[in-house]
Amino acid sequence: xxxxxxxxxxxxxxxxxxxxxxxxxxxxxxxxxxxxxxxxxxxxxxxxxxxxxxxxxxxxxxxxxxxxxxxxxxxxxxxxxxxxxxxxxxxxxxxxxxxxxxxxxxxxxxxxxxxxxxxxxxxxxxxxxxxxxxxxxxxxxxxxxxxxxxxxxxxxxxxxxxxxxxxxxxxxxxxxxxxxxxxxxxxxxxxxxxxxxxxxxxxxxxxxxxxxxxxxxxxxxxxxxx
Ligand code: NI
Ligand code: MN
Numbered sequence: 001x002x003x004x005x006x007x008x009x010x011x012x013x014x015x016x017x018x019x020x021x022x023x024x025x026x027x028x029x030x031x032x033x034x035x036x037x038x039x040x041x042x043x044x045x046x047x048x049x050x051x052x053x054x055x056x057x058x059x060x061x062x063x064x065x066x067x068x069x070x071x072x073x074x075x076x077x078x079x080x081x082x083x084x085x086x087x088x089x090x091x092x093x094x095x096x097x098x099x100x101x102x103x104x105x106x107x108x109x110x111x112x113x114x115x116x117x118x119x120x121x122x123x124x125x126x127x128x129x130x131x132x133x134x135x136x137x138x139x140x141x142x143x144x145x146x147x148x149x150x151x152x153x154x155x156x157x158x159x160x161x162x163x164x165x166x167x168x169x170x171x172x173x174x175x176x177x178x179x180x181x182x183x184x185x186x187x188x189x190x191x192x193x194x195x196x197x198x199x200x201x202x203x204x205x206x207x208x209x210x211x212x213x214x215x216x217x218x219x220x221x222x223x224x225x226x
Contacts, residue, residue: 001129003157007031007220008052008192009138011159015129018042018099021066022124022135022159025055031192033221036060045102046070047137048121049077049113052192058083069095069102073119091122100127105148107139109167125152131226134182135159138189141172146179156226158182158213161189162203163196170203177207177215185213186224 004012006021007029013020020043026032029052036056044057044066054074061068061083068078068086075088087095087102094103102124109121125148126133134155136145149155158180161167167189168176177185185207190198204215216224 001131002223002225003133003159003186004033004223005186005188005218005220006033009047009135009159009161009189010055011135011186011188012039012041013126013128013133015099020045020099020102020126020128021060022126023047023053023055024057024060025052027056029055029192031220037063040064041066042099043067043069043097043102045124045126045135046074047107047124047135048109048111049074049117049119050111050121050138051114053138054113061085067097069097069124071104071119071122073117074113077113077115077117091120100129102126103152105152106142106144107137108142109138109140123148131156133157133159134180136161136176138167141168141176143179145176149180149182153181155180155182157184157186157224159186159188162187162200163190163192163198165195167196170198170200170206173203174206174210177213178210180213182213184224184226185215186218187215
């Protein structure tokens with residue numbers, strides 16, 4: 001399978017036949033690697049409702065009919081927006097899809113949608129092409145990352161925010177990487193806007209010094225194969 005970094009916290013998982021988008025914030029994203037109209041996913045998976053994650057969900061979902069997985073309050077709002085094919089789990093819930101599954105796990109953050117619907121933010125455990133991908137969503141460092149990874153792992157790839165200010169910074173993310181123990185880590189949610197500028201290569205060096213995870217730093221538009 002392949003993981004394409006679309007910029008900020010947006011990723012596309014593909015296996016050649018099927019694709020799943022996570023947090024497709026493209027319109028208005030200064031680091032977006034593609035236009036929303038270029039994507040035809042089978043599923044869209046959302047960590048939370050902030051605009052830099054929710055992004056182009058409504059437009060892509062209406063155009064493609066993709067499955068959409070979002071925590072129940074966001075799913076209800078998406079239904080009111082005319083999105084069909086909705087799945088509305090809450091934390092701890094797993095949605096089975098034709099190609100795998102998506103489970104919502106805790107993240108420490110806040111969240112409202114652009115229209116103001118309050119919702120609890122989440123991370124996503126995604127089973128795709130026999131791999132387990134953990135998108136942490138927006139979160140600070142917390143010790144249950146270890147429990148989440150142990151219960152749902154082993155984690156092949158962790159997609160991890162490192163930019164600070166709105167989420168954990170690269171120093172806290174080094175500890176997060178240690179707790180999760182993924183084979184590979186791809187950093188995200190940095191350098192999109194001035195408040196979240198950070199040094200991804202320094203994060204890579206610090207994580208790899210722990211001897212647990214390999215870090216792959218992707219520029220927007222780059223693809224990682226596993
Ligand atoms: Ni957020
Ligand atoms: Mn965010």
